[in-house]
Structure formats: C-alpha cells, structure tokens
Amino acid sequence: MGRVLITGGAGYFGSILCDLALARGDDVRVLDLNPTGRADVEDIVADVRDADAVRKACAGVDVVLNNVAQVPLAKDRDLFWSVNVAGTANVLVAARDAGVGKVVHTSSSAIFGIPERNPVDESTPPRPLEAYGRAKTEAESLCREAAAGGLDVSIVRPRTILGHGRLGIMAVLFELVEAGAPVFVMGSGDNRYQLVHAEDLADAVLRAGDRPGAGTYNIGATDFGTMRETLTALCEHAGTGSRVVSVPVAPARLGMKALSTIGLAPFAPYHWLLYSESLWFDTAKARTELGWAPTRSNAQMVIESYDWFLSHRDEVHGGSHHTSPVKLGVMNVLKRVGGR
C-alpha cells in the first residue's frame, strides 16, 4: 500500500489498474487527458507531454505506473513519438527528481515485430516493424537509461490486451460475429496469437511495482491457441452462425491498408503486419520473480469481452481509442454483404 500515480489511468487498461490498486488499499492519483470522474481517485487532467504537469503529479508519490500511450489506432507518427517517447522521458525525469521509489513502465509486444522464433523471452532482442513498435522500443531504452542512472524502473510488456470493456479494433470483430457474418482470418489462421486479460496484466504491473530492483517482464496468457482456435471458440459461444473464413494474407494486407488509407476502416500498420503472425511470450520470469500467474485463457477473454460488448453496445461512445468502438465505415457494408 502506498501513494501511487497511474498515468493514463482513465483509459481502458488504466482504469482496470486503478480498480485493483484501490481494492488493495493504495492511495491513487491519476494523470490523464480525461478525468476518471471517480470520487476515490485524485484526478490530474493533463497531457503527459506537459513536463510541469507531470512534475506536479509525481510530487509525494511512492510508485509511478506509467501507462500513457498513443496506441496504434492513432496513425500520426509525430504524435506517436512525442507521447510514447518524450512523454515517457517526462515521467522518468519527474520521478527521478521527485525521489519516487519505483516506476513501472507498460511497454508492448510490438517492440518484437514479427519474431524470428517463438516463444519470445526477456533476452530476445527488439525488432520493431512499424512506428508504434519503434516508439515503444525507444521508450524502453529511456527506461533502461534512467535505471542506469539510479531510478528503480521495471518494464512490463503485455501481449494484446483483452477483457470486459475493451473494444477498439475488437469492435470490428464483435460486430461481425453479432451479425452472423463470416469472421476473416489472415491466411490459415494457424498463427499462435497470445492475448492477456487486463486484470492479469494489472496484477503483473502491481507486483512489479512491489518488487524492488529493475526488471523486465513479458506478460501473456498461458492457455492460448491459434488465431483460428480463439475465433472459433467465440463463434461457437455466440451461436449466431458466424464461422471463421480464411483470406490470403497478401490481399488481406492490401485490403486493410487500402481501406485504412482512404479512411474507411480503422486499421494501422500494426494490425495488417502482425495479426497473421505468431508471437507468444515465455512468461517464466514473471512467474518466478513476481509470483504472477494468469487467470484467463484466450477463449475466456474473447467471450467475456464479447458478452460485455453485447450488454453495453448502446452506451459506449467517446473515451479513448481502446474503449470507444472505432468507426466501422466500410466494415458495416462488409457485414451486410457477407452476412445472412
């Protein structure tokens, strides 16, 4: 228990992290562009690129959990860099100068691009393929430089985050399933694609925050299968008649890229490069050093997330890229054409 600053605490993952931190009795302050609106949290509404605001937010804090990120759905490269890199540096400098005891930085599996071999562990070198991955890699370098300078900084790298309330790109999938339309996988769909439940990730972040000494941890579900298996489990659960259909990788990439370029569908290079590839983490280090263990499988996460979508679809508008459903544009057309 202690005074905790959660940056990005009003976003999708940040708010789940808030829940867990509050539940264990932490005193929580949130820095975010949007207020959390919660009575039990001290809101600082500010941009992480505002160094003075970040400095004020770090004053008197024991632990900083840094979750601000400009996610792949925002396609502006300069924005990626300034939020993910300069923003992270702001947090690290402010934490150092305020004498913060521990910083946990939430990174991304995007730093690994398409790995040469799986599983990926903490000794695998980064190999980012697109702007988001490159910015997150640079942010990790800053964390290591801060750690070398004496600040206690740990890094947590999640696989694709899922859980109740997570929409963003998933809204595309859920809309199709709900309509009974075919669900497309790129290629055979036999790529092993690991997810992580937001609560399992939040647990890992809090455990990393409690453990003194810099460390890096790769975090993902233990029970996961291929992209096709995960989506098949969802289709079976939904019972809408949706089934999983393969489309060849090259035309699919081209199509996603084209739709995105003309602004009709919500895809970024991150999606068309990585969704058809295998990437899974060996999470042994997190288990051993943090005593962490995931509680949900890929299939459980997708189903839980889909059910949440069904019961909340009329309420979700506004908010961050990860909680608001993306503009579906041409996907609606696709749904009708491919559907019943």
Added chain:
Amino acid sequence: MTDLAPSDTVVVTGAAGWLGQNLVRALGDRGRVRCLVASRDEVSPLELVSPSVEVVVGDVRDPATADRLLDGIGGDATVFHAAAIIHPARKVRDLFDVNVGGTQLVLDRARRAGVRRFVHVSSNSPFGANPTPVDRFDERSPYNPYMAYGRSKVEAEGIVRRSHERGDVSAVIVRPPWFYGPFQPERQSQWFRAVRTARFPVVGDGSQRRSMVYAGNLVHGLLRAEVAAAAPGRAWWIADPEPYELREILETVRAALSAEGLEVSGSLRSVPRLVGVVAEKVDGLLQSRGLYQQAVHVLGELKDTIACDVTAAQRELGYAPATTLLDGMRASIRWGLERGMQF
C-alpha cells in the same frame, strides 16, 4: 602553462545530435550542462542523462535563442559548439545559415558572457582530398573546401579564428574526419545494411585511405581541447591514430557485424573510380543550383584519400584514442541492435 581543470559549467549546442548525445553523456558529472536542442521532444530524453542537464529549445540561427542559451552562464564556462548541418534536407542554403550564421551567433554570445573557452567542432571538409594516398592533413594544410559543406565550414573556422585573434574569446578548433559511434541516425543503419550485404561499393581499387574517428575518441579529444594549455588559437585533427584503406574499413565493419551475430553476405565488389568522378561532377552540378542529394555526395567522396595526422594532438593535447575501429564499430552495432535497429 598548466592545463585547466574541467569547467563546472558547460554549454553544448547540437546536444541532441549524433556527437552531442555522446558528449553530453561524458559531461554528466559537471555541475551544470546547458544544452541547445531544436525540438521540444528532445528535452526530457536529454534531461534524463543527468540532473545537471538543463535544456534550451530553439534554432541556433535565432538571436533570442542564443541569448537564452548563454543567459546567466559565468566566466568559468566552456562552450562546445557542435550544432551544424552536414546533409541538408534538399537545399544547400541551410548549410550557410546554420554552420556559419549559427557559429557567429553563439560565438558572439559566448564572448559577451566572457566564457573561459570556446571549442568549435569543424570537419575535414575544408580541406578536400589529399593530393596523394600517402599525404596527411596537418595544421599547416591549405584550405581546399569540398563542395558547399566544406565552404560553410571554412567560413565558420575563419570566424572562430578571428574572434580568438582579436582576443574576444579563447577558442579552439577541432577537426574530426569520418565520424561513427552510438546515437547514430537512421542513415547509418542503411549504411551498415549496405556494407553487410556487400551493396556498398569499393570505388576504385579500395587502397585510398580514410581517417575515421569513433565517437568516444572524439569526445575524449574535445575534453582535452577544453583543458589543454596548448589548445587555444589552434586547430587540431582528432581521429583514430592511423588512417585505414577503404577496403580495410569495409572489411572491418563486416567483421564487426559478424561478431555481433549478424549474417554477412556477398563479397565486396569494386566499381571503377570513374563512377566516383562522375558522381562528384553530378554533385557539383546539383549543388551549384542549390540542390543536394546525399547518395550522390557520398559516392563522389569515396574515390579519394581523406587522411589526417593526429600526432600534434597526441603530443600537445594529450589526446590518446583508446577505441579501435573494430571495437568502435561493434559498440555502434550493439547500440543499434539494443534499440531494435535493423542492419
């Protein structure tokens, strides 16, 4: 005359650049490191280096920025002027605005602040190519600038030298040749890739010689220029101890890539020296119209010997370069791999 103690206060222009990043990290133990950067996004990553780093954001061509950079800087300070453009985005005009105009401004504000020493980072470009493969540039070599970049650096050296001779400010000129090391920009990744896959050509027979300097060696040279009693009023060549044949450089880079676990393919191939001559002519033609093409410029330079003699710096500045070409290249490659760069 005895050497000075290192200044407690230092000012670094071009602090977020390739050399600047290396230099600032060597100055972390000073009391105050005032840095000039061009973009707001470069501020906090530099502040992370040390609590003594303070950053001023602005353009080195802007008088108000120069005012802020030297504001409150006392007489004990050293200025390291490393801000310059080497490969302009498209037009060569920027070379003169930044390399000459910027130097004039910073030098003027340094004089007004009464700083202890002004260390100016120059280049081999004011001297063109050596007349023979065994020739070495030294302090007495005549100016023979190579293209617009070379002319801009000649002008900048002239301003610095005259300022010293007038007694305005105690100034030192440091001339590094071909520079390499950590914090390399993206264009260096392309170069490593081209050498790794043997697409980077050996122009002519590859026996032309080039002096190179590792970032760590250059930083050491700059720190000696800051304190050495013999330094002011003179220009010093700072490079690895001996020049290398071009072919040897490329083979060493390939050995370094291989030692860092990367696959090296093909074998180095030569293109006739004439290709370099043609490239140089094209580069000259483009630059006479104010245009700049990096690939053409680099190709045009490759055919010649550009080598310098560092014995004066070794003898009189106490310059002692510690890192070899192989080790320096390996360190650069490791630095890039840790940051996810693809070579």
